[in-house]
Amino acid sequence: MVAPKKNSEARIRARNEAKILKAAVDLFSRKGFDGTRIAEISQASGLPKANVYYYFETKEAIYATLIERLLAGWDRALDHIDPSREPEDALRDYIRAKMDYSRQNLVDSRFFANEMLRGGRFLSRKQKKHMQNITKEKAAVIDGWIKAGKLAPIDPNHLFMTIWASTQFYADFATVAAVTLCKSRLTARDYEDAYDNIVTLILNGCLKPASK
Amino acid sequence: MVAPKKNSEARIRARNEAKILKAAVDLFSRKGFDGTRIAEISQASGLPKANVYYYFETKEAIYATLIERLLAGWDRALDHIDPSREPEDALRDYIRAKMDYSRQNLVDSRFFANEMLRGGRFLSRKQKKHMQNITKEKAAVIDGWIKAGKLAPIDPNHLFMTIWASTQFYADFATVAAVTLCKSRLTARDYEDAYDNIVTLILNGCLKPASK
DNA sequence: CAAAAACCTGACCAAAGCGTCAGTTTTTTC
DNA sequence: GAAAAAACTGACGCTTTGGTCAGGTTTTTG
Numbered sequence: 001m002v003a004p005k006k007n008s009e010a011r012i013r014a015r016n017e018a019k020i021l022k023a024a025v026d027l028f029s030r031k032g033f034d035g036t037r038i039a040e041i042s043q044a045s046g047l048p049k050a051n052v053y054y055y056f057e058t059k060e061a062i063y064a065t066l067i068e069r070l071l072a073g074w075d076r077a078l079d080h081i082d083p084s085r086e087p088e089d090a091l092r093d094y095i096r097a098k099m100d101y102s103r104q105n106l107v108d109s110r111f112f113a114n115e116m117l118r119g120g121r122f123l124s125r126k127q128k129k130h131m132q133n134i135t136k137e138k139a140a141v142i143d144g145w146i147k148a149g150k151l152a153p154i155d156p157n158h159l160f161m162t163i164w165a166s167t168q169f170y171a172d173f174a175t176v177a178a179v180t181l182c183k184s185r186l187t188a189r190d191y192e193d194a195y196d197n198i199v200t201l202i203l204n205g206c207l208k209p210a211s212k
Numbered sequence: 213m214v215a216p217k218k219n220s221e222a223r224i225r226a227r228n229e230a231k232i233l234k235a236a237v238d239l240f241s242r243k244g245f246d247g248t249r250i251a252e253i254s255q256a257s258g259l260p261k262a263n264v265y266y267y268f269e270t271k272e273a274i275y276a277t278l279i280e281r282l283l284a285g286w287d288r289a290l291d292h293i294d295p296s297r298e299p300e301d302a303l304r305d306y307i308r309a310k311m312d313y314s315r316q317n318l319v320d321s322r323f324f325a326n327e328m329l330r331g332g333r334f335l336s337r338k339q340k341k342h343m344q345n346i347t348k349e350k351a352a353v354i355d356g357w358i359k360a361g362k363l364a365p366i367d368p369n370h371l372f373m374t375i376w377a378s379t380q381f382y383a384d385f386a387t388v389a390a391v392t393l394c395k396s397r398l399t400a401r402d403y404e405d406a407y408d409n410i411v412t413l414i415l416n417g418c419l420k421p422a423s424k
Numbered sequence: 425c426a427a428a429a430a431c432c433t434g435a436c437c438a439a440a441g442c443g444t445c446a447g448t449t450t451t452t453t454c
Numbered sequence: 455g456a457a458a459a460a461a462c463t464g465a466c467g468c469t470t471t472g473g474t475c476a477g478g479t480t481t482t483t484g
Binding site: 160172179 | 347384416
Protein backbone atom coordinates (compact mmCIF):
# COMPACT_ATOMS: atom_id res chain seq x y z
CA MET A 1 0.00 0.00 0.00
CA VAL A 2 2.37 2.68 1.21
CA ALA A 3 5.65 2.57 -0.60
CA PRO A 4 8.55 2.19 1.83
CA LYS A 5 10.58 5.30 1.22
CA LYS A 6 14.15 4.69 2.27
CA ASN A 7 16.74 2.22 3.40
CA SER A 8 15.42 -1.26 3.49
CA GLU A 9 18.14 -3.33 1.86
CA ALA A 10 17.67 -6.88 3.20
CA ARG A 11 15.34 -5.81 5.93
CA ILE A 12 12.43 -7.91 4.82
CA ARG A 13 14.52 -11.02 4.95
CA ALA A 14 15.90 -10.15 8.36
CA ARG A 15 12.49 -9.45 9.78
CA ASN A 16 10.85 -12.57 8.42
CA GLU A 17 13.68 -14.85 9.38
CA ALA A 18 13.43 -13.43 12.87
CA LYS A 19 9.70 -14.09 12.94
CA ILE A 20 10.25 -17.67 11.89
CA LEU A 21 13.05 -18.31 14.34
CA LYS A 22 11.10 -16.83 17.19
CA ALA A 23 8.10 -18.99 16.49
CA ALA A 24 10.31 -22.00 15.94
CA VAL A 25 12.36 -21.80 19.11
CA ASP A 26 9.20 -21.58 21.12
CA LEU A 27 7.72 -24.65 19.51
CA PHE A 28 10.95 -26.63 19.53
CA SER A 29 11.45 -25.82 23.19
CA ARG A 30 8.12 -27.32 24.06
CA LYS A 31 7.72 -30.12 21.57
CA GLY A 32 11.20 -30.99 20.48
CA PHE A 33 12.41 -31.36 16.93
CA ASP A 34 10.29 -34.26 15.79
CA GLY A 35 7.26 -32.99 17.62
CA THR A 36 7.24 -29.62 15.93
CA ARG A 37 5.31 -29.29 12.68
CA ILE A 38 6.37 -26.80 10.07
CA ALA A 39 2.75 -25.85 9.68
CA GLU A 40 2.77 -24.81 13.32
CA ILE A 41 5.84 -22.67 12.82
CA SER A 42 4.22 -21.13 9.81
CA GLN A 43 1.05 -20.37 11.70
CA ALA A 44 2.81 -19.03 14.78
CA SER A 45 5.00 -16.79 12.71
CA GLY A 46 2.12 -15.51 10.65
CA LEU A 47 3.81 -16.50 7.40
CA PRO A 48 2.38 -18.99 4.95
CA LYS A 49 4.11 -22.32 4.92
CA ALA A 50 5.56 -21.91 1.48
CA ASN A 51 7.07 -18.66 2.62
CA VAL A 52 8.78 -20.38 5.52
CA TYR A 53 10.36 -22.67 2.96
CA TYR A 54 11.43 -19.67 0.98
CA TYR A 55 13.68 -18.65 3.87
CA PHE A 56 14.76 -22.03 5.17
CA GLU A 57 15.55 -25.13 3.18
CA THR A 58 14.24 -27.59 5.74
CA LYS A 59 13.17 -27.97 9.32
CA GLU A 60 16.72 -29.03 10.13
CA ALA A 61 18.02 -25.75 8.78
CA ILE A 62 15.82 -23.80 11.15
CA TYR A 63 16.88 -25.94 14.07
CA ALA A 64 20.55 -25.70 13.22
CA THR A 65 20.33 -21.94 12.98
CA LEU A 66 18.88 -21.80 16.46
CA ILE A 67 21.57 -24.06 17.88
CA GLU A 68 24.22 -21.86 16.36
CA ARG A 69 22.66 -18.75 17.83
CA LEU A 70 22.39 -20.34 21.24
CA LEU A 71 25.98 -21.43 21.44
CA ALA A 72 27.15 -17.96 20.65
CA GLY A 73 25.86 -17.00 24.07
CA TRP A 74 27.39 -19.92 25.92
CA ASP A 75 30.64 -18.18 26.76
CA ARG A 76 29.29 -14.74 27.53
CA ALA A 77 28.15 -15.48 31.06
CA LEU A 78 31.42 -17.21 31.82
CA ASP A 79 33.21 -13.92 31.33
CA HIS A 80 32.52 -13.25 34.97
CA ILE A 81 34.99 -15.94 35.90
CA ASP A 82 37.96 -13.64 35.65
CA PRO A 83 41.23 -14.54 37.43
CA SER A 84 41.82 -10.96 38.50
CA ARG A 85 38.64 -10.89 40.56
CA GLU A 86 37.86 -12.24 43.97
CA PRO A 87 36.17 -15.64 43.70
CA GLU A 88 33.27 -14.64 45.91
CA ASP A 89 32.28 -11.75 43.67
CA ALA A 90 32.99 -13.60 40.49
CA LEU A 91 30.91 -16.63 41.45
CA ARG A 92 28.09 -14.49 42.76
CA ASP A 93 27.96 -12.53 39.53
CA TYR A 94 28.19 -15.63 37.43
CA ILE A 95 25.31 -17.27 39.21
CA ARG A 96 23.30 -14.11 38.86
CA ALA A 97 24.07 -13.88 35.15
CA LYS A 98 23.12 -17.49 34.50
CA MET A 99 19.94 -17.15 36.48
CA ASP A 100 18.92 -13.94 34.75
CA TYR A 101 19.65 -15.37 31.38
CA SER A 102 17.57 -18.48 31.81
CA ARG A 103 14.76 -16.45 33.28
CA GLN A 104 14.71 -13.80 30.60
CA ASN A 105 15.23 -16.32 27.87
CA LEU A 106 12.97 -19.04 29.14
CA VAL A 107 12.36 -20.36 25.71
CA ASP A 108 16.01 -20.54 24.67
CA SER A 109 16.93 -22.21 27.90
CA ARG A 110 14.33 -24.87 27.34
CA PHE A 111 15.29 -25.28 23.74
CA PHE A 112 18.82 -26.01 24.85
CA ALA A 113 17.61 -28.40 27.53
CA ASN A 114 15.50 -30.21 24.99
CA GLU A 115 18.40 -30.64 22.64
CA MET A 116 20.59 -31.97 25.43
CA LEU A 117 17.93 -34.37 26.61
CA ARG A 118 17.89 -35.70 23.11
CA GLY A 119 21.59 -36.33 23.32
CA GLY A 120 22.81 -33.19 21.62
CA ARG A 121 22.84 -34.86 18.26
CA PHE A 122 22.61 -31.55 16.49
CA LEU A 123 25.80 -30.29 18.04
CA SER A 124 28.71 -30.56 15.71
CA ARG A 125 32.01 -31.88 16.92
CA LYS A 126 33.34 -28.40 16.52
CA GLN A 127 30.65 -26.87 18.67
CA LYS A 128 31.24 -29.40 21.42
CA LYS A 129 34.93 -28.71 21.28
CA HIS A 130 34.21 -25.04 21.64
CA MET A 131 32.12 -25.53 24.78
CA GLN A 132 34.83 -27.76 26.11
CA ASN A 133 37.60 -25.25 25.57
CA ILE A 134 35.74 -22.37 27.15
CA THR A 135 34.91 -24.48 30.16
CA LYS A 136 38.43 -25.78 30.47
CA GLU A 137 39.80 -22.30 30.38
CA LYS A 138 37.49 -21.17 33.14
CA ALA A 139 38.11 -24.27 35.19
CA ALA A 140 41.75 -23.25 35.22
CA VAL A 141 40.77 -19.95 36.81
CA ILE A 142 38.93 -21.78 39.57
CA ASP A 143 41.94 -24.00 40.09
CA GLY A 144 44.04 -20.88 40.39
CA TRP A 145 41.83 -19.61 43.17
CA ILE A 146 42.08 -22.93 44.93
CA LYS A 147 45.86 -22.93 44.72
CA ALA A 148 45.84 -19.40 46.10
CA GLY A 149 43.91 -20.71 49.07
CA LYS A 150 40.88 -18.61 48.27
CA LEU A 151 38.61 -21.54 47.57
CA ALA A 152 38.09 -24.98 49.02
CA PRO A 153 39.60 -27.74 46.89
CA ILE A 154 36.66 -28.57 44.73
CA ASP A 155 36.49 -29.95 41.22
CA PRO A 156 35.81 -26.91 39.03
CA ASN A 157 33.92 -28.90 36.43
CA HIS A 158 31.47 -30.26 38.94
CA LEU A 159 31.16 -26.85 40.52
CA PHE A 160 30.17 -25.43 37.16
CA MET A 161 27.70 -28.18 36.52
CA THR A 162 26.06 -27.69 39.87
CA ILE A 163 25.70 -24.02 39.09
CA TRP A 164 24.28 -24.72 35.66
CA ALA A 165 21.90 -27.31 36.98
CA SER A 166 20.51 -25.25 39.81
CA THR A 167 20.17 -22.00 37.89
CA GLN A 168 18.50 -23.57 34.89
CA PHE A 169 16.16 -25.62 36.96
CA TYR A 170 13.77 -22.76 37.59
CA ALA A 171 13.43 -22.02 33.92
CA ASP A 172 13.41 -25.51 32.48
CA PHE A 173 11.37 -27.17 35.18
CA ALA A 174 9.21 -24.22 36.10
CA THR A 175 6.32 -26.63 36.48
CA VAL A 176 8.04 -28.53 39.26
CA ALA A 177 9.14 -25.31 40.88
CA ALA A 178 5.64 -23.89 40.79
CA VAL A 179 4.14 -27.04 42.24
CA THR A 180 6.78 -27.14 44.96
CA LEU A 181 6.20 -23.53 45.91
CA CYS A 182 2.43 -23.93 45.69
CA LYS A 183 2.08 -21.24 43.07
CA SER A 184 0.50 -21.21 39.68
CA ARG A 185 3.46 -19.28 38.27
CA LEU A 186 6.86 -18.20 39.47
CA THR A 187 7.21 -14.55 40.39
CA ALA A 188 10.23 -12.29 40.34
CA ARG A 189 10.35 -12.77 44.08
CA ASP A 190 10.60 -16.54 43.68
CA TYR A 191 13.54 -16.15 41.36
CA GLU A 192 15.15 -13.83 43.87
CA ASP A 193 14.71 -16.39 46.63
CA ALA A 194 16.10 -19.09 44.41
CA TYR A 195 19.10 -16.95 43.65
CA ASP A 196 19.75 -16.25 47.33
CA ASN A 197 19.47 -19.91 48.12
CA ILE A 198 21.87 -21.02 45.42
CA VAL A 199 24.40 -18.36 46.27
CA THR A 200 24.24 -19.26 49.94
CA LEU A 201 24.72 -22.94 49.28
CA ILE A 202 27.44 -22.64 46.69
CA LEU A 203 29.44 -19.88 48.34
CA ASN A 204 29.22 -21.36 51.81
CA GLY A 205 30.04 -24.66 50.28
CA CYS A 206 33.21 -23.73 48.53
CA LEU A 207 34.54 -20.46 49.86
CA LYS A 208 35.77 -21.76 53.18
CA PRO A 209 38.08 -24.74 53.22
CA ALA A 210 35.89 -27.78 53.09
CA SER A 211 36.08 -30.04 56.10
CA LYS A 212 35.34 -32.93 53.74
CA MET B 213 4.13 -74.91 19.45
CA VAL B 214 4.92 -76.09 22.92
CA ALA B 215 1.93 -75.90 25.16
CA PRO B 216 2.69 -73.86 28.27
CA LYS B 217 2.05 -76.26 31.07
CA LYS B 218 1.22 -74.37 34.20
CA ASN B 219 0.34 -71.07 35.79
CA SER B 220 0.09 -68.27 33.31
CA GLU B 221 -3.06 -66.38 34.30
CA ALA B 222 -2.67 -62.87 32.86
CA ARG B 223 1.00 -63.26 32.27
CA ILE B 224 0.90 -62.64 28.57
CA ARG B 225 -0.77 -59.33 29.09
CA ALA B 226 1.67 -58.34 31.82
CA ARG B 227 4.64 -59.29 29.73
CA ASN B 228 3.51 -57.52 26.60
CA GLU B 229 2.40 -54.40 28.36
CA ALA B 230 5.80 -54.28 29.98
CA LYS B 231 7.49 -54.64 26.61
CA ILE B 232 5.47 -51.81 25.20
CA LEU B 233 6.02 -49.51 28.14
CA LYS B 234 9.71 -50.16 28.13
CA ALA B 235 10.03 -49.32 24.48
CA ALA B 236 7.75 -46.33 24.87
CA VAL B 237 9.49 -44.68 27.80
CA ASP B 238 12.75 -44.87 25.95
CA LEU B 239 11.34 -43.25 22.86
CA PHE B 240 9.31 -40.67 24.72
CA SER B 241 12.34 -39.73 26.77
CA ARG B 242 14.31 -38.98 23.66
CA LYS B 243 11.73 -37.63 21.28
CA GLY B 244 8.91 -36.38 23.43
CA PHE B 245 5.26 -37.21 23.07
CA ASP B 246 4.57 -35.73 19.66
CA GLY B 247 7.87 -36.86 18.30
CA THR B 248 7.32 -40.51 19.09
CA ARG B 249 5.60 -42.63 16.49
CA ILE B 250 3.53 -45.59 17.50
CA ALA B 251 5.15 -47.52 14.72
CA GLU B 252 8.47 -46.93 16.47
CA ILE B 253 7.12 -48.20 19.75
CA SER B 254 5.75 -51.21 17.97
CA GLN B 255 9.04 -51.94 16.31
CA ALA B 256 11.12 -51.39 19.42
CA SER B 257 8.87 -53.62 21.47
CA GLY B 258 8.83 -56.33 18.84
CA LEU B 259 5.06 -56.34 18.69
CA PRO B 260 3.05 -55.52 15.60
CA LYS B 261 1.38 -52.16 15.69
CA ALA B 262 -2.11 -53.54 15.83
CA ASN B 263 -1.06 -55.52 18.84
CA VAL B 264 0.11 -52.40 20.60
CA TYR B 265 -3.36 -51.02 20.05
CA TYR B 266 -4.79 -54.17 21.51
CA TYR B 267 -3.18 -53.32 24.83
CA PHE B 268 -3.45 -49.54 24.78
CA GLU B 269 -6.29 -47.46 23.44
CA THR B 270 -4.16 -44.59 22.25
CA LYS B 271 -0.73 -43.08 22.43
CA GLU B 272 -1.97 -40.88 25.26
CA ALA B 273 -2.90 -43.96 27.24
CA ILE B 274 0.64 -45.28 27.03
CA TYR B 275 2.05 -41.94 28.05
CA ALA B 276 -0.36 -41.55 30.93
CA THR B 277 0.48 -44.99 32.24
CA LEU B 278 4.13 -44.06 32.30
CA ILE B 279 3.47 -40.80 34.12
CA GLU B 280 1.47 -42.67 36.70
CA ARG B 281 4.22 -45.20 37.21
CA LEU B 282 6.82 -42.50 37.53
CA LEU B 283 4.98 -40.53 40.15
CA ALA B 284 4.62 -43.58 42.30
CA GLY B 285 8.35 -43.35 42.82
CA TRP B 286 8.42 -39.64 43.57
CA ASP B 287 7.99 -40.00 47.32
CA ARG B 288 10.13 -43.05 47.86
CA ALA B 289 13.46 -41.26 47.88
CA LEU B 290 12.07 -38.60 50.16
CA ASP B 291 11.63 -41.23 52.85
CA HIS B 292 15.18 -40.50 53.86
CA ILE B 293 14.08 -37.12 55.15
CA ASP B 294 13.00 -38.47 58.50
CA PRO B 295 12.68 -36.13 61.51
CA SER B 296 14.18 -38.68 63.86
CA ARG B 297 17.46 -38.71 61.98
CA GLU B 298 20.35 -36.32 62.00
CA PRO B 299 20.10 -33.87 59.08
CA GLU B 300 23.60 -34.57 57.87
CA ASP B 301 22.96 -38.28 57.43
CA ALA B 302 19.48 -37.79 56.09
CA LEU B 303 20.53 -35.28 53.46
CA ARG B 304 23.53 -37.32 52.45
CA ASP B 305 21.39 -40.40 51.99
CA TYR B 306 18.74 -38.50 50.15
CA ILE B 307 21.22 -37.05 47.70
CA ARG B 308 22.69 -40.48 47.19
CA ALA B 309 19.29 -42.01 46.59
CA LYS B 310 18.30 -39.36 44.08
CA MET B 311 21.59 -39.65 42.29
CA ASP B 312 21.43 -43.43 42.14
CA TYR B 313 17.89 -43.38 40.92
CA SER B 314 18.47 -41.01 38.07
CA ARG B 315 21.58 -42.88 37.07
CA GLN B 316 20.04 -46.32 37.15
CA ASN B 317 16.86 -45.12 35.56
CA LEU B 318 18.33 -42.81 33.00
CA VAL B 319 15.40 -43.22 30.73
CA ASP B 320 12.74 -42.55 33.32
CA SER B 321 14.57 -39.52 34.57
CA ARG B 322 14.69 -38.09 31.08
CA PHE B 323 11.11 -38.97 30.42
CA PHE B 324 10.16 -36.97 33.48
CA ALA B 325 12.37 -34.08 32.44
CA ASN B 326 10.81 -34.10 29.02
CA GLU B 327 7.33 -33.94 30.43
CA MET B 328 8.27 -31.06 32.71
CA LEU B 329 9.93 -29.16 29.90
CA ARG B 330 6.68 -29.45 28.07
CA GLY B 331 4.91 -27.84 30.98
CA GLY B 332 3.68 -30.96 32.71
CA ARG B 333 0.44 -30.89 30.82
CA PHE B 334 -0.09 -34.57 31.37
CA LEU B 335 -0.01 -34.22 35.11
CA SER B 336 -3.45 -34.20 36.60
CA ARG B 337 -4.39 -31.71 39.25
CA LYS B 338 -4.48 -34.59 41.66
CA GLN B 339 -0.98 -35.73 40.80
CA LYS B 340 0.39 -32.23 41.24
CA LYS B 341 -1.35 -31.97 44.56
CA HIS B 342 0.23 -35.21 45.60
CA MET B 343 3.74 -34.03 44.78
CA GLN B 344 2.98 -30.84 46.61
CA ASN B 345 1.83 -32.56 49.76
CA ILE B 346 4.77 -34.88 49.96
CA THR B 347 7.16 -32.02 49.49
CA LYS B 348 5.37 -29.86 52.02
CA GLU B 349 5.53 -32.60 54.58
CA LYS B 350 9.25 -33.07 54.10
CA ALA B 351 9.85 -29.33 54.08
CA ALA B 352 8.39 -29.28 57.56
CA VAL B 353 11.01 -31.77 58.67
CA ILE B 354 13.75 -29.50 57.37
CA ASP B 355 12.16 -26.58 59.17
CA GLY B 356 12.18 -28.65 62.33
CA TRP B 357 15.90 -29.20 62.00
CA ILE B 358 16.41 -25.51 61.46
CA LYS B 359 14.40 -24.63 64.56
CA ALA B 360 16.45 -27.17 66.47
CA GLY B 361 19.55 -25.28 65.42
CA LYS B 362 20.89 -28.20 63.43
CA LEU B 363 20.67 -26.51 60.08
CA ALA B 364 21.27 -23.04 58.75
CA PRO B 365 18.05 -21.12 58.13
CA ILE B 366 17.46 -22.02 54.53
CA ASP B 367 14.26 -22.30 52.54
CA PRO B 368 13.53 -26.04 52.43
CA ASN B 369 11.78 -25.85 49.11
CA HIS B 370 14.71 -24.25 47.41
CA LEU B 371 17.05 -26.65 49.12
CA PHE B 372 15.08 -29.53 47.67
CA MET B 373 15.04 -28.03 44.25
CA THR B 374 18.78 -27.47 44.28
CA ILE B 375 19.22 -31.10 45.20
CA TRP B 376 16.87 -32.27 42.48
CA ALA B 377 18.48 -30.06 39.91
CA SER B 378 22.03 -31.05 40.62
CA THR B 379 21.41 -34.77 40.98
CA GLN B 380 19.32 -35.06 37.84
CA PHE B 381 21.69 -32.99 35.80
CA TYR B 382 24.08 -35.83 35.20
CA ALA B 383 21.38 -38.09 33.89
CA ASP B 384 19.30 -35.64 31.93
CA PHE B 385 22.13 -33.60 30.51
CA ALA B 386 24.70 -36.32 30.24
CA THR B 387 25.81 -34.80 26.97
CA VAL B 388 26.81 -31.55 28.64
CA ALA B 389 28.45 -33.43 31.47
CA ALA B 390 30.43 -35.58 29.08
CA VAL B 391 31.58 -32.60 27.07
CA THR B 392 32.56 -30.73 30.21
CA LEU B 393 34.54 -33.65 31.56
CA CYS B 394 36.07 -34.34 28.16
CA LYS B 395 34.74 -37.87 28.02
CA SER B 396 32.67 -39.69 25.51
CA ARG B 397 30.54 -41.21 28.25
CA LEU B 398 30.18 -40.81 32.00
CA THR B 399 31.69 -43.53 34.12
CA ALA B 400 30.77 -44.76 37.56
CA ARG B 401 33.71 -42.77 38.81
CA ASP B 402 32.30 -39.57 37.33
CA TYR B 403 29.04 -40.13 39.11
CA GLU B 404 30.92 -40.71 42.32
CA ASP B 405 32.81 -37.46 41.88
CA ALA B 406 29.60 -35.67 41.13
CA TYR B 407 28.04 -37.08 44.25
CA ASP B 408 30.95 -36.02 46.41
CA ASN B 409 30.85 -32.57 44.96
CA ILE B 410 27.14 -32.09 45.52
CA VAL B 411 27.29 -33.43 49.04
CA THR B 412 30.20 -31.18 49.87
CA LEU B 413 28.49 -28.11 48.51
CA ILE B 414 25.10 -28.74 49.96
CA LEU B 415 26.19 -29.97 53.37
CA ASN B 416 28.83 -27.32 53.84
CA GLY B 417 26.33 -24.83 52.59
CA CYS B 418 23.54 -25.55 55.01
CA LEU B 419 24.84 -27.50 57.95
CA LYS B 420 26.65 -24.64 59.58
CA PRO B 421 24.81 -21.44 60.34
CA ALA B 422 24.91 -19.36 57.20
CA SER B 423 26.79 -16.11 57.50
CA LYS B 424 24.36 -14.70 54.91
C1' DC C 425 -12.22 -81.47 24.21
C1' DA C 426 -15.35 -77.90 22.86
C1' DA C 427 -16.78 -73.38 23.72
C1' DA C 428 -15.38 -68.96 25.35
C1' DA C 429 -12.09 -65.67 26.19
C1' DA C 430 -7.91 -63.69 25.23
C1' DC C 431 -4.66 -62.69 22.02
C1' DC C 432 -2.82 -61.57 17.50
C1' DT C 433 -2.33 -59.43 12.83
C1' DG C 434 -2.18 -57.96 7.67
C1' DA C 435 -4.47 -54.82 5.28
C1' DC C 436 -6.70 -50.67 5.13
C1' DC C 437 -8.23 -45.53 6.02
C1' DA C 438 -8.54 -40.65 6.44
C1' DA C 439 -5.85 -37.06 8.08
C1' DA C 440 -1.66 -34.81 8.56
C1' DG C 441 3.14 -34.28 7.45
C1' DC C 442 7.14 -32.38 4.61
C1' DG C 443 8.51 -30.31 0.88
C1' DT C 444 7.72 -28.49 -4.23
C1' DC C 445 6.47 -25.57 -7.87
C1' DA C 446 4.77 -22.56 -11.25
C1' DG C 447 3.33 -18.45 -11.39
C1' DT C 448 2.14 -13.67 -9.12
C1' DT C 449 3.25 -9.49 -6.60
C1' DT C 450 6.38 -6.36 -4.50
C1' DT C 451 10.87 -4.12 -4.09
C1' DT C 452 15.16 -2.81 -5.81
C1' DT C 453 18.22 -1.40 -9.21
C1' DC C 454 20.00 1.39 -12.89
C1' DG D 455 9.95 3.56 -15.24
C1' DA D 456 11.26 -0.85 -17.04
C1' DA D 457 13.88 -4.81 -16.19
C1' DA D 458 15.78 -7.70 -12.64
C1' DA D 459 15.73 -9.48 -8.13
C1' DA D 460 13.44 -10.66 -4.10
C1' DA D 461 9.40 -11.93 -1.83
C1' DC D 462 5.23 -14.34 -1.81
C1' DT D 463 1.64 -17.98 -2.35
C1' DG D 464 -2.29 -21.52 -3.46
C1' DA D 465 -2.47 -25.76 -4.77
C1' DC D 466 -0.44 -30.08 -5.25
C1' DG D 467 2.22 -34.82 -4.57
C1' DC D 468 3.81 -38.14 -2.13
C1' DT D 469 4.84 -40.26 2.41
C1' DT D 470 3.89 -41.07 7.12
C1' DT D 471 0.81 -41.24 10.93
C1' DG D 472 -2.65 -42.57 14.39
C1' DG D 473 -6.01 -45.57 14.58
C1' DT D 474 -9.48 -49.39 12.82
C1' DC D 475 -11.20 -53.82 11.53
C1' DA D 476 -12.47 -58.33 10.20
C1' DG D 477 -11.04 -62.41 10.76
C1' DG D 478 -7.48 -65.59 12.41
C1' DT D 479 -4.82 -68.30 16.31
C1' DT D 480 -3.77 -69.52 20.96
C1' DT D 481 -5.07 -70.12 25.88
C1' DT D 482 -8.18 -70.80 29.36
C1' DT D 483 -12.08 -72.69 31.25
C1' DG D 484 -15.53 -76.06 32.66
